[in-house]
Amino acid sequence: MFPDTQRYKCFGCGKSGNVFMFVMEMEKIGFVEAVEHLARRAGIRLEESGGGGGVARCLEANLTAQEYFRKAMRSPSGEPARDYLVGRGFDGALSSLFGLGYSPPEWQGLMGFAASKGVSEDALVEAGLAVRSERGRAYDRFRNRLMFPIRDARGRITGFGARTLGEDKPKYLNSPETPVFSKSRQLFGLFLAREAIIRSGTAVLMEGYTDVLAARQAGVENCCATLGTALTREHLRVLKRFAREVVLVFDGDEAGKKAAERSLPIFISEEMEARIAVLPGGMDPFDFIRERGGEAFERAVSDARPLFRFLFESMGAALDLEDPFQRAEAAERLAAII
Incomplete structure (x- = not known):
């Protein structure tokens, strides 16, 4: 830290910059959020425009x-x-x-x-x-x-x-859409999970509020959930600030598999790694954790398969992938999703 110039330099990673860049890096937030954060600490009231x-x-x-x-x-x-x-x-x-x-x-x-x-x-x-x-x-x-x-x-x-x-x-x-709330951007539990996500590099993404509560109570802290809506690019852009990869743990029923299928193009467009943990018997995360415990859930997350491979194998389950024609059909189905 160089107080006289209000700049910093990390000799470990090589990053440097001003006070705004330091807050952005440490807090994983954008420039506007960094300005607001520092203004609050300094007791400065910012003038808002444009209906802000x-x-x-x-x-x-x-x-x-x-x-x-x-x-x-x-x-x-x-x-x-x-x-x-x-x-x-x-x-x-x-x-x-x-x-x-x-x-x-x-x-x-x-x-x-x-x-x-x-x-x-x-x-x-x-x-x-x-x-x-x-x-x-x-x-x-x-x-x-x-x-x-x-x-x-x-x-x-x-x-x-x-x-x-x-x-x-x-x-x-x-809540409906408001000046501060949008289901396409918000993730339940992210604030509590973000330090664990940063440490592990992995965000475990589920669908429901109680899924996150059950995981947290079982000791799995890097979990958050969408708000009953499909995964969006905005969700991933938020998660990219904290995680290198996302592990999807959607419900094991057909609807959960469809949700995973719809998410693949989004991960590709955002250039973010994705894996999927498939829970047995169509169980949702809440039921799985309650029945088998946090350690079993962590193993399921650890054993998660790459999303692309999962979808290819799922499509091929009804096909003979040893047959070149049926293998080509599976590839065509996957290409249609992408």
């Missing part, structure tokens, strides 16, 4: 909502959420680590709490936490649901995933 004020409003609204959901989780009204977690085998420490919460069934419970904290109705609507009816009356979007706060790679709460604890549809409901 919505970002600050949404982040504040999400923090307020998280406070509300966590208080509800610890209150008597949060018993349904606590019972659900216990029934799934999750302990209180894990719930606290991920900041899980509960949204009570009241139609305007969050709105009242937010108003007491100085957060406006408009801010809640903008953040996707409240919905405004055709008559202009606003109400809470999430009611009687187990709440999963979704954090970006910097730890900011950008949105929520919510599982119903009743008969409401859909079973899982995510």
